[in-house]
Amino acid sequence: MAILRWLGRCRPAGTWTSWRTYGTVNVLGKDYPTDAMTNVSPTILSKLSVQLHTQPAHPLSTLRSLVESHFPAYAHLSSVSPLVTPYQNFDLLSFPPDHPGRSVTDSYYINKDLMLRTHTSAHEVDVFSRGETTWLLTADVYRRDEIDASHYPVFHQTEGCRIVSADAAGMQEIQDDNARLEDHLRRSPILIEDVPHLSPTNPCQPAHDPKHTELIAKNLKLSLNSLILRLFGGKQAEGEPLRVRWIEATFPWTTPSFEVEVFFRGKWLEILGCGVIHQATLDNSNVPNKLGWAFGLGLERIAMVLYSIPDIRLFWSQDPRFLSQFKQGEINTFRPYSKYPTCFKDVSFWLPTDITLHDNDFCDLVRDVAGDIVENVKITDTYEHPKSKRKSICYRINYRSMDRSLSNDETNELHAQVTSRLQEQFRVEIR
Template sequence: MRSTSEAGVVVAQLFQAARLRNQRPTAQSRCFSCFAVSALPLRKQHCRPAVAAGSIRAVRPSSLRSFHAFSRSAAARSSSLTVLGEHYTSDDYTNLPPSIRERLSSSPQLPYSASHPLALLRKEIEGHLCHHTAISASSPVVTSALNFDTLGFPLDHPGRSPTDTYYINRNICLRTHTSAHEVEVFSQGHDHWLLTADVYRRDEIDASHYPIFHQMEGASVWQQDDFLPGGRVEKECQDMEAHLRDAKIEIEDEVDITEAGGWQAGHATSQERLVAAQLSARHLKATLNGLVLRLFGPRHAADAAAAALAGGASTDQAADRAAHAEPLKVRWIAASFPFTSPSFEVEVWFRGKWLEILGSGVVMEKTLKDSGVSHKTGWAFGLGLERIAMVLYSIPDIRLFWSKDPRFLNQFAMDGSKSRGSTASESVPPSETGVSAAGGLVTFKPYSKYPPVLKDVSFWLASHEPHDNDVYEIVRDVAKDLVESVELTDRFEHPKTKRKSYCYRITYRSMDRSLEHEEINALHKAIGERLAEDMGVELR
């Protein structure tokens, strides 16, 4: 195991841009929800100023004007709305469509459903961090202040934009990250906890993005006495580090604390406070290195065995190859989050590439003060359940997590339980276990690939350029999960009139059945009508 320890005393440094690694984008001021999206790359339109050069979507900046045009149209239909039985007044920020409202529940559902990959993964993480209290989040409806202000989000942070966040009105929104509950949970007296929640973001439409996803937030804080030499925190660090030294893991940690945001001003008020912050970061790294090893280690070894079998090796030879596989590689990278400093990202080398797994850091003193526990110090992390589950279980499309098809759910059944409704010809034997080292490893087996139906929608713009998310929201609200992807394929400006035209290609495909052209034609027509009505465009 390789690990570079933190050195020196750095007091109240300003955040500097993280170094480029392997042509990787520099770290921006992001939030943990960036790591809750299900598959790579990270969220393209959230907490990032631009997407890759050459992308047609990179040409246009976000336009709040287009959002406000859309929201006024929606608000004009009703001055109030009901969400989870509560009545709210609408305003110019209201942008919560029926397709999202009908999915809301008072507590997260999928991570607690029987025979579901998110439930398997949640249990695996909770099993590893067994000394943390497992908490299921309450209603996703939160105040904007709780979601942003208490966590130190700047007023101009892109995550606050109505193009990215679902607002009931200016003061109430759907949580965009589990960190929205940090103050609440800490104030309830929980020192070591894991919170699982459904979170919501307006986003693009493709196989790896969905407006509803699930995140797990973990945190640990201690009182000052726990950081004394030879005390509880130091001993736990030593125990975890000893385990990692004996494990098949290689850790790269060359983070410059200055690049990671630096130690907070309060950490410099005394040597004891600084030591507490340093030990918190050390404990965080040992904890998460162990968690990554738990989740990816068995799969990494199994991949080595599978490669050996594919190459003609015997079963015994494949087992030997797994036992002597290269160590799992993990690396730490400087990051910036509004509610931690220093802040870190964790990546794992898996199947030939670096995967960004989670965000983490030392909890901001402001958060602890607002929670009434300013005398404590500790760490927090956030990870996306779908994001990791898609990688571990080889799930190709994020929409599958919402499938009720027994052919999907039965593959993740535990203890022999199976979902009803499957026939002998269409059922898939349930897997014996999740990603635990105690048994086999679940790999999703596609049961069918239904043909796609591609259709274009073109329109002349009104006086303003639309934000992509406004278009995606209308498409999703009309066609729901029958849409696989939406892509801007063409932009045109008339040489004489200077009118601008956009063309979006919509790919329709069901995960469970073949689609009839008559059905798709009706949906496509309805999408065009909604675009014209809500955004003021002229269909071509």
């Protein structure tokens, strides 16, 4: 397990990290210097070596294998280090300088020059630069997030990419593949609500030939419609076709861009984002005269639907009652083994005027104390004193284990630790 070693001089007051000191942090067996950007927590560092998507029989491993089997000719990559530079994670993919994803409230930083990847797209340039043209990469990704049944600071994505030569031979390859996929989908029980491959609001890139972009975008859609049919087909009510809906979207690293939704069990579910790869990404990869597409899908989101898993924390459970329900290569409905009672506790406090506390700061603190025993965290009240301008916040923490009943003494002790850490790290005044 990774260990934090905080040594040296204190940080300046006025930031949420003012309680920490500069020093080193041990990540996957190696020490790295810390600085004012460092915000990664021990709980997050403990997840780095787990790699649920590689564990046999785990639902995420089965789903990864199912996606890979649909693209058998592609290179299948996994177990890639989660450590990347902000330049890899953002700049090489054309993220604007003011993009909120760069913020320490949204992303985990080892220091100003090193972070935990927030998406598998962070590896696109590296993989293309190695000469791969068709590939899938599955990995754990990290984003600071709220605590509830569908959000977790660690989740897993599969990135899929295909590039071809932007010449007659490459376009003929795409046309032939489009004909094959169209024939397959024409004979399949699927209804597709499409949008134009190009439009004024989802345009062709200036460096690309619109006819080439049309072919690439069409290949992207056909390829993903076929994948979605593989994942969700046959799971509808008898006689009902699978319904898929394409929506225009905006991403820094693709243009045109799309999101895809599936109508499943009575509601539309967002499945993935995708688009034609931005020319800057290809230029940064040193692959001239190429054109292609990329997509990224979240494994937990799809697995929760396919397996009927109600809480994202369950993917991290080591309880045999969870793990024994699954076999590699098989998708079955999760059988809840119990519903343990919840116990909620409120913590209300005054925040010093020189401290900014983001909701994700509070959630990270709670995770470090109580781990996956916390089911959700919600703000129930905020108030600013008209004279002192001090801010009062009240959070409600719902404690509920997925595996056992919690005693009142255990819950009280955990909550006392949360309160103590709040006072220590943020200098709050408990109300």
